[in-house]
Amino acid sequence: MTAPNDRNNDGGVPVPVTPAGASSTAPAEYPPASPAGRGMFGNQGTGDVSGYGGLVRQRKPIEEASRPYGGYFDEVRDALEEAYPQFGEAIEKVVVDRGELTLHVRPERIAEVCQVMRDDLALRFELCSSVSGVDYLGADERRLHVVYQLTSMTYRRLVRLEAAVPADDPHLPSVTAVYPTADWQERETYDMFGIVFDGHPNLTRILMPDDWEGHPQRKDYPLGGVPVEYKGAEIPPPDKRRSYQ
Amino acid sequence: MTTSNYATERETTEGKVFTVTGGDWDQVVSGTDPINDERIVVNMGPQHPSTHGVLRLILELEGETVREARSVVGYLHTGIEKNLEFRNWVQGSTFVTRMDYLSPLFNETAYALAVEKLLGITDDITERATTIRVLMMELNRISSHLVWLATTGMELGAINMMLYGFREREYILDIFETITGLRMNHAYVRPGGVAQDVPEDAIRKIRDFLVLLPKKLKEYEDLLSGQPIWIERTKNVAVLDVTGCLALGVTGPVLRSAGLAWDLRKTMPYCGYETYEFDVPTHTDGDVWGRYLVRLAEIRESLKLVEQAVDRLAKPGPVMVSDKKIAWPAQLAIGVDGMGNSLEHVAKIMGQSMESLIHHFKLVTEGFRVPPGQVYVGIESPRGELGVHAVSDGGTRPYRVHYREPSFVNLQALPAMAEGGLIADVIAGGASLDPVMGGCDR
Numbered sequence: 001m002t003a004p005n006d007r008n009n010d011g012g013v014p015v016p017v018t019p020a021g022a023s024s025t026a027p028a029e030y031p032p033a034s035p036a037g038r039g040m041f042g043n044q045g046t047g048d049v050s051g052y053g054g055l056v057r058q059r060k061p062i063e064e065a066s067r068p069y070g071g072y073f074d075e076v077r078d079a080l081e082e083a084y085p086q087f088g089e090a091i092e093k094v095v096v097d098r099g100e101l102t103l104h105v106r107p108e109r110i111a112e113v114c115q116v117m118r119d120d121l122a123l124r125f126e127l128c129s130s131v132s133g134v135d136y137l138g139a140d141e142r143r144l145h146v147v148y149q150l151t152s153m154t155y156r157r158l159v160r161l162e163a164a165v166p167a168d169d170p171h172l173p174s175v176t177a178v179y180p181t182a183d184w185q186e187r188e189t190y191d192m193f194g195i196v197f198d199g200h201p202n203l204t205r206i207l208m209p210d211d212w213e214g215h216p217q218r219k220d221y222p223l224g225g226v227p228v229e230y231k232g233a234e235i236p237p238p239d240k241r242r243s244y245q
Numbered sequence: 246m247t248t249s250n251y252a253t254e255r256e257t258t259e260g261k262v263f264t265v266t267g268g269d270w271d272q273v274v275s276g277t278d279p280i281n282d283e284r285i286v287v288n289m290g291p292q293h294p295s296t297h298g299v300l301r302l303i304l305e306l307e308g309e310t311v312r313e314a315r316s317v318v319g320y321l322h323t324g325i326e327k328n329l330e331f332r333n334w335v336q337g338s339t340f341v342t343r344m345d346y347l348s349p350l351f352n353e354t355a356y357a358l359a360v361e362k363l364l365g366i367t368d369d370i371t372e373r374a375t376t377i378r379v380l381m382m383e384l385n386r387i388s389s390h391l392v393w394l395a396t397t398g399m400e401l402g403a404i405n406m407m408l409y410g411f412r413e414r415e416y417i418l419d420i421f422e423t424i425t426g427l428r429m430n431h432a433y434v435r436p437g438g439v440a441q442d443v444p445e446d447a448i449r450k451i452r453d454f455l456v457l458l459p460k461k462l463k464e465y466e467d468l469l470s471g472q473p474i475w476i477e478r479t480k481n482v483a484v485l486d487v488t489g490c491l492a493l494g495v496t497g498p499v500l501r502s503a504g505l506a507w508d509l510r511k512t513m514p515y516c517g518y519e520t521y522e523f524d525v526p527t528h529t530d531g532d533v534w535g536r537y538l539v540r541l542a543e544i545r546e547s548l549k550l551v552e553q554a555v556d557r558l559a560k561p562g563p564v565m566v567s568d569k570k571i572a573w574p575a576q577l578a579i580g581v582d583g584m585g586n587s588l589e590h591v592a593k594i595m596g597q598s599m600e601s602l603i604h605h606f607k608l609v610t611e612g613f614r615v616p617p618g619q620v621y622v623g624i625e626s627p628r629g630e631l632g633v634h635a636v637s638d639g640g641t642r643p644y645r646v647h648y649r650e651p652s653f654v655n656l657q658a659l660p661a662m663a664e665g666g667l668i669a670d671v672i673a674g675g676a677s678l679d680p681v682m683g684g685c686d687r
Binding site: 216 | 491495505687
């Protein structure tokens with residue numbers, strides 16, 4: 001309590017030590033009447049009121065596609081197999097779903113695969129459209145997935161590369177040497193998921209503040225907020241406020 | 246020095262110290278070399294009128310020359326992608342519309358296309374809904390380019406252009422308000438179609454606008470294209486060639502101004518763009534001047550598209566998928582107490598059909614379920630490729646939605662454009678990328 005008093009005494013504008021209303025008996029985070037009583041905020045339930053919403057559906061395992069895949073997918077696979085001798089070792093799975101081709105790549109091979117995808121004349125994926133992450137919490141050991149969307153402007157094709165890493169050792173090589181555009185997108189993925197891209201020139205947070213703790217897009221990171229201090233009073237985050245029922 | 250009575254100098258550990266006793270300033274000044282001795286680090290932004298919102302640039306200057314430039318983003322991060330995971334699929338459109346606030350209808354349409362692809366109902370979207378989407382997107386492209394012209398004009402000293410650009414954009418916002426009820430943040434394009442049909446007076450307003458804007462475009466060209474200051478500030482400034490664009494992932498008008506006619510509406514058509522007649526304007530210089538010309542030409546092409554879309558709207562039809570498990574159950578209507586669910590619908594669910602009531606209740610409170618899987622949908626926004634990576638786990642809420650934001654990706658090119666140039670050209674180069682920080686930081 002010394003700091004506010006000091007401020008009062010140094011000739012500046014006097015600041016009240018306790019905000020008005022702080023003596024009322026109800027604390028700001030008075031317990032809500034029920035978990036459902038938190039309005040629109042928080043992560044309680046599915047919004048289901050029928051009573052059947054608690055039934056959890058089994059997540060269908062992603063099935064490997066069988067040849068022929070259809071469309072240009074077979075050509076892409078053949079070209080990659082020809083240009084990249086370690087194909088069998090590096091590609092874990094090929095998935096065709098909703099008209100999109102996904103190659104699941106071993107994380108340590110991702111930069112090599114991208115290099116071949118970009119440079120081979122039959123592949124020519126010149127543009128790395130997007131790099132982002134998905135956290136499949138509870139699916140298996142390697143829950144953090146990095147997703148690369150590659151675009152071939154020559155052939156007008158799209159391919160998705162996906163690499164999965166475990167949360168306790170989330171390392172994989174950076175593709176910035178192949179696709180410089182991945183720079184900021186890998187930084188964002190690091191920021192949001194805590195995935196470390198080895199070899200990245202400047203892997204720092206990009207959207208969250210530099211001193212932020214935790215990686216907000218992970219599924220075990222709650223939606224909530226931080227308490228905000230305003231004129232001496234602390235406003236709790238939305239999910240901690242008292243509710244009116 | 247000893248032979249004159251002028252200022253004497255002495256070396257100290259802190260540098261040269263002059264004792265000025267009046268006299269020869271030439272000699273005093275020649276003792277230091279401001280260009281080579283002093284590298285100044287200047288923080289431009291995050292609150293700077295010509296950095297397009299809260300973009301911060303850290304510039305290392307030698308005199309007026311930029312030696313190094315680094316951009317810092319994230320000041321407008323609002324966690325939209327995280328928030329989406331806590332709302333149902335339909336509510337998502339109210340969130341994504343707030344990302345890039347100058348092109349909300351592109352955000353919504355990209356999101357809707359992704360959800361529809363996940364649901365497997367892409368082919369069931371009615372023709373009229375798709376036409377309305379095209380109409381709204383192209384109007385939005387015009388308004389976005391007008392704001393670009395306005396703000397860039399202001400930043401390069403053409404204040405008139407700022408007033409004119411915002412003035413004409415007001416017509417489009419008025420059209421949007423007539424159709425969606427809001428000037429911005431519409432949440433108009435929903436998974437399955439659009440929220441409601443286009444009213445008749447909106448068509449009239451659009452037709453008036455189609456007559457008005459070409460005249461105004463002529464005025465802008467008269468104002469800027471022959472203007473010596475405008476030409477000096479834009480020609481050969483902030484050049485980025487095709488190689489640089491592709492390496493840095495830059496798409497949209499910036500890539501097209503470098504000479505590559507890559508426009509997703511033509512190269513990977515969606516929403517039936519292959520059935521419309523329009524051209525993809527390009528330029529070869531890859532400078533700010535080229536980007537200005539490309540954007541002006543794109544406004545003209547968008548006008549063509551709007552005209553074709555309006556003509557197609559003469560044929561009536563539904564604007565939402567027929568699947569009642571997905572479509573919002575009630576149409577809005579204006580009653581005596583304001584806008585709300587139509588009275589026929591209320592009468593039906595309250596008086597006649599218990600099933601309808603249950604359906605309405607479940608769809609509104611819980612929302613529809615989306616089969617598990619992931620998709621990526623890219624569309625051509627005014628700034629380049631706007632991509633949506635959407636993942637579903639089979640539930641009523643998105644498991645993960647990621648936006649590949651062209652503002653975010655394109656901003657990486659700023660150091661490549663600015664370094665080695667003058668500080669004044671940083672403004673021109675940054676403006677020519679047309680970054681919108683709401684989209685960049687999300």
